[in-house]
Amino acid sequence: MSFDVSKAMEWAYKDMLTFFPENVSTFGSELDNLFAMIYYASVAIFFITYGILIAFIILYRHQEGRRAYHYHGNNLMEFTWTLLPTFLFAGIGLWSDDAWTKSKSAYRVPNPDVTIDVLGYQSGFGWQFRYPGPDGVFGKKDRNQISSANPFGIDSNDMHGKDDLVIISPGGARPVEAHLPINKNVLVNLSSNDVLHSFFLPNFRVKQDAVPGQWIKVWFNGTKAGRYEIACAELCGSGHYNMRGLLIMDSQQDYDAWLDQQYKLKKPETAPVADSTATLAAAPDSTTTKKN
Amino acid sequence: MQTAIAHAHDAHGHDAHGDHAHHHDVSFIRKYVFSTDHKVIAKQFMLASLLFLFVGGLFALLIRWQLAYPGEAIPLIGNILPDTWVSDGAVTANFYTQLLSLHGTVMIFYVIIPLAVGMFGNFCIPLMIGTDDMALPRLNMFSFWLVPPAGLILLSGFFFDSGAAAAGWTGYPPLGPSSGAGQTTWLISLFLIGFSSIMGATNYLATIVNKRAKGMQFFQMPLTIWALFITAILITLGTPVLAAAISMQLADQYLHTSFFMPDNLLVGAPDNSMLTGAFVQKGNELLEHKQLLGGGGQPILWQHLFWFYSHPAVYIMILPGMGIVSDVLATFARKPLYGYKAMIFAIMGIAFLGFIVWGHHMFQSGMNPLLGTTFMLSTIVIAVPSAIKIFNWLGTIWRGDIRFTAANLNALAFIATFIIGGLSGVFMASAPVDIYIHDTYFIVAHIHYVLFGGALFAIFAGIYYWFPKMYGKMLNESLGRKHFYWSFVFFNLTFYPMHILGVGGHMRRIYNPYIYEFLQQFQPMNQFITFAAIILGFSQLILIFNIFWSLKYGKAAPRNPWQANTLEWAAPAHPGHGNFDTDITVYRGPYEFSLPGRSTDFYPQWEEPQGQPEEVQAKDPHSSQHA
Ligand code: HEM
Ligand SMILES: [Cu+2]
Ligand SMILES: [Cu+2]
Numbered sequence: 076m077s078f079d080v081s082k083a084m085e086w087a088y089k090d091m092l093t094f095f096p097e098n099v100s101t102f103g104s105e106l107d108n109l110f111a112m113i114y115y116a117s118v119a120i121f122f123i124t125y126g127i128l129i130a131f132i133i134l135y136r137h138q139e140g141r142r143a144y145h146y147h148g149n150n151l152m153e154f155t156w157t158l159l160p161t162f163l164f165a166g167i168g169l170w171s172d173d174a175w176t177k178s179k180s181a182y183r184v185p186n187p188d189v190t191i192d193v194l195g196y197q198s199g200f201g202w203q204f205r206y207p208g209p210d211g212v213f214g215k216k217d218r219n220q221i222s223s224a225n226p227f228g229i230d231s232n233d234m235h236g237k238d239d240l241v242i243i244s245p246g247g248a249r250p251v252e253a254h255l256p257i258n259k260n261v262l263v264n265l266s267s268n269d270v271l272h273s274f275f276l277p278n279f280r281v282k283q284d285a286v287p288g289q290w291i292k293v294w295f296n297g298t299k300a301g302r303y304e305i306a307c308a309e310l311c312g313s314g315h316y317n318m319r320g321l322l323i324m325d326s327q328q329d330y331d332a333w334l335d336q337q338y339k340l341k342k343p344e345t346a347p348v349a350d351s352t353a354t355l356a357a358a359p360d361s362t363t364t365k366k367n
Numbered sequence: 368m369q370t371a372i373a374h375a376h377d378a379h380g381h382d383a384h385g386d387h388a389h390h391h392d393v394s395f396i397r398k399y400v401f402s403t404d405h406k407v408i409a410k411q412f413m414l415a416s417l418l419f420l421f422v423g424g425l426f427a428l429l430i431r432w433q434l435a436y437p438g439e440a441i442p443l444i445g446n447i448l449p450d451t452w453v454s455d456g457a458v459t460a461n462f463y464t465q466l467l468s469l470h471g472t473v474m475i476f477y478v479i480i481p482l483a484v485g486m487f488g489n490f491c492i493p494l495m496i497g498t499d500d501m502a503l504p505r506l507n508m509f510s511f512w513l514v515p516p517a518g519l520i521l522l523s524g525f526f527f528d529s530g531a532a533a534a535g536w537t538g539y540p541p542l543g544p545s546s547g548a549g550q551t552t553w554l555i556s557l558f559l560i561g562f563s564s565i566m567g568a569t570n571y572l573a574t575i576v577n578k579r580a581k582g583m584q585f586f587q588m589p590l591t592i593w594a595l596f597i598t599a600i601l602i603t604l605g606t607p608v609l610a611a612a613i614s615m616q617l618a619d620q621y622l623h624t625s626f627f628m629p630d631n632l633l634v635g636a637p638d639n640s641m642l643t644g645a646f647v648q649k650g651n652e653l654l655e656h657k658q659l660l661g662g663g664g665q666p667i668l669w670q671h672l673f674w675f676y677s678h679p680a681v682y683i684m685i686l687p688g689m690g691i692v693s694d695v696l697a698t699f700a701r702k703p704l705y706g707y708k709a710m711i712f713a714i715m716g717i718a719f720l721g722f723i724v725w726g727h728h729m730f731q732s733g734m735n736p737l738l739g740t741t742f743m744l745s746t747i748v749i750a751v752p753s754a755i756k757i758f759n760w761l762g763t764i765w766r767g768d769i770r771f772t773a774a775n776l777n778a779l780a781f782i783a784t785f786i787i788g789g790l791s792g793v794f795m796a797s798a799p800v801d802i803y804i805h806d807t808y809f810i811v812a813h814i815h816y817v818l819f820g821g822a823l824f825a826i827f828a829g830i831y832y833w834f835p836k837m838y839g840k841m842l843n844e845s846l847g848r849k850h851f852y853w854s855f856v857f858f859n860l861t862f863y864p865m866h867i868l869g870v871g872g873h874m875r876r877i878y879n880p881y882i883y884e885f886l887q888q889f890q891p892m893n894q895f896i897t898f899a900a901i902i903l904g905f906s907q908l909i910l911i912f913n914i915f916w917s918l919k920y921g922k923a924a925p926r927n928p929w930q931a932n933t934l935e936w937a938a939p940a941h942p943g944h945g946n947f948d949t950d951i952t953v954y955r956g957p958y959e960f961s962l963p964g965r966s967t968d969f970y971p972q973w974e975e976p977q978g979q980p981e982e983v984q985a986k987d988p989h990s991s992q993h994a
Contacts, residue, residue: 113793218631
């Protein structure tokens with residue numbers, strides 16, 4: 076039970092904007108700027124309104140013999156303070172819209188350089204990643220083949236599915252480690268087979284709920300190599316806090332090398348179904364995570 | 368009529384005790400338990416909700432302890448709690464999830480709504496519109512008596528093996544329906560409390576429309592009544608949607624429907640739900656369960672239905688507070704409310720817009736982003752009437768003669784915290800900014816600024832203001848101010864830093880944040896928040912102590928202790944069943960303070976004009992309300 080006073084008081088003396096984790100995605104800086112703009116506007120409004128409030132409290136405190144001013148209001152003032160915030164807020168709205176469609180709207184998703192599938196799961200709590208394999212083509216999905224052994228529901232009749240690469244937690248309490256290349260448009264098809272999760276990449280300013288029964292497109296473009304954390308932002312059960320994953324952003328070269336290594340680890344004869352059973356069994360299950 | 372005026376000016380009257388002409392001989396049970404007197408029902412709501420406030424606060428402190436010192440035994444009580452809840456004295460992840468779900472549910476549905484709407488609606492409406500009771504007194508009694516069973520059903524979940532509800536106060540499927548009996552208690556309990564709300568609200572509408580005192584026009588009603596009137600409309604329009612959604616989730620859980628459940632779902636096998644399908648063998652255990660029947664359901668549909676109710680519900684929680692604050696501020700600034708009509712139109716604007724912004728809770732839900740744009744714009748528009756209200760309150764205290772009573776301090780604090788809560792709302796209203804801060808502590812900071820800082824401070828203001836009329840005793844002012852200062856300071860120290868945690872990316876509803884490297888730096892700040900929260904919690908004991916102390920030793924309240932204008936102050940100091948001992952006629956609006964040429968600085972609504980020129984003028988509602 077220790078208590079670090081200066082760290083505990085950081086909220087009081089450090090600028091709010093300095094608390095953002097480092098941004099490493101292309102559109103992230105745009106979202107941060109938007110936040111900063113609203114922040115500065117808010118600070119200004121805060122000081123104006125608090126200044127007036129405090130000034131009035133001091134100036135007009137009760138004094139013997141003073142009589143308050145009998146006054147019911149003034150329509151011109153009402154119009155003024157209706158229109159001023161309307162313009163300010165409308166400005167914020169219009170400014171926001173471009174950043175919003177750029178980061179989320181399907182029609183503005185750029186052509187992907189890399190496409191992967193990501194699945195949040197509740198039995199053991201974590202994320203699984205699926206890459207198309209050496210042939211570069213994903214096997215078809217068949218909802219009826221979904222099972223805990225084949226969570227992506229890869230169609231066993233589709234040859235393209237045989238070489239698909241599924242990356243999963245190496246077991247124990249260790250987080251899954253997925254690799255992706257930097258300076259590439261990455262398209263993630265996101266889903267879940269059980270409850271809602273939310274795919275949260277703090278450093279990339281990406282957050283999107285994973286919804287069972289639906290594949291949702293998420294994209295980003297990472298600008299800096301490194302090791303970044305993946306979190307779940309939607310309550311998904313008692314292990315919700317424990318859905319930590321790692322995203323390793325590599326140069327194209329390192330990424331290719333990693334993929335090759337993964338292909339070698341995966342025996343070509345083994346059907347993907349059997350393979351993922353082995354890894355899933357090794358994944359931490361809910362009974363071990365509860366002790367954390 | 369002359370006696371009414373005499374009473375009004377009689378500050379230490381002979382009527383300090385409430386048993387008067389309307390007194391009937393009734394049994395204890397009919398008088399205090401199954402009473403149809405709106406004032407008794409109001410007190411029952413107050414008592415029940417303060418008990419729930421204590422329970423919800425306890426949950427919050429358990430949550431806070433875990434965030435400050437995860438895995439360390441809870442001081443004092445850690446080792447006496449059953450080991451389904453704690454291990455080695457520290458809460459388990461499972462229990463933590465139940466705690467956060469029940470904290471939110473209890474505070475919203477069993478504290479804020481019953482206090483803001485149940486208690487003040489019942490107490491204020493008949494008195495402030497000058498009538499003897501609600502239009503439908505027995506319905507009113509039922510609306511309270513659904514609360515205790517509903518609350519007990521909710522809390523009973525803790526005694527099941529599988530625990531209480533653990534899907535958050537939002538109960539999102541598929542987690543909700545797949546998590547067993549606790550969720551069932553949550554659904555049933557919300558259904559009942561919603562039913563109670565609807566009964567109350569229809570009654571308020573009937574009463575306000577039909578039972579106003581002679582001469583009282585709509586635009587002569589005090590803001591508290593206007594706010595409660597519009598709140599009641601929101602309840603009657605919104606709550607049935609929640610009831611429908613709850614029924615659908617119950618059907619998904621027990622009747623093999625799949626409104627919200629897609630097919631081929633692999634969910635943990637809940638102990639006693641009747642979800643259909645095959646169990647999937649995993650090792651030697653049946654860990655998973657595959658839902659095969661039905662299918663085609665859509666989890667996001669629940670979110671639409673839930674927020675279609677719950678966004679208006681946040682206004683159900685805050686509008687009565689806004690009304691109370693308006694009345695308290697005007698009374699203690701001795702000034703007419705600035706822009707009376709503008710304030711009413713702003714409430715109407717908020718209420719109307721409140722029904723078209725629900726999607727701002729769903730920006731990241733997978734809803735079409737195009738819808739996100741429309742919801743972003745409507746949400747930004749709703750900030751405008753909120754701003755109008757702030758400016759009008761500031762206008763109200765401008766050139767006033769402000770008295771810093773405990774009631775008024777809480778009302779001023781409401782303005783201060785609502786400014787911050789409104790501003791944080793604008794961040795989240797911007798859909799792209801919300802991508803990052805959604806489901807982080809930034810949201811937690813926002814909801815506590817508007818609900819604790821806003822709604823609850825307004826409720827405190829109302830308690831300090833109307834306690835004399837409720838119990839015939841004055842609350843102790845100096846204890847009241849102490850309660851206020853401690854609450855205000857530690858409220859801000861608890862919840863302001865949460866904005867910073869949110870900016871740091873700290874997710875909400877997280878059992879142990881420190882398994883994430885990027886959150887480890889926030890442990891000291893979380894500890895700071897926890898200490899502040901503990902003090903904030905204990906500060907509330909001052910209020911409880913003050914209530915009991917004043918009931919016993921408090922000064923007897925005069926009829927009109929605050930020299931206010933509204934009709935409740937025309938009633939005897941401690942009114943009995945039937946309220947008024949005189950006939951009430953309304954001659955003017957509720958805010959004629961400091962009218963020039965009068966010897967007193969107030970001019971009650973019920974006081975008959977004496978024929979002096981300026982009073983004749985004030986009688987005409989149009990000349991006294993310019994706004
Ligand atoms: C200026 C006015 C307001 C604006 C623009 C605003 C905006 C928002 C937005 C956009 C969200 C969703 C954030 C997210 O989940 O990512 C939100 C959440 C919330 N707001 Fe507000 N809000 C305002 C006022 C209020 C008021 C007056 C109340 C209550 C009295 C309130 C209560 C809540 C609650 C309870 C939530 C969180 C629900 C949850 O996810 O648990 N808000 N608000
Ligand atoms: Cu999750
Ligand atoms: Cu909302």
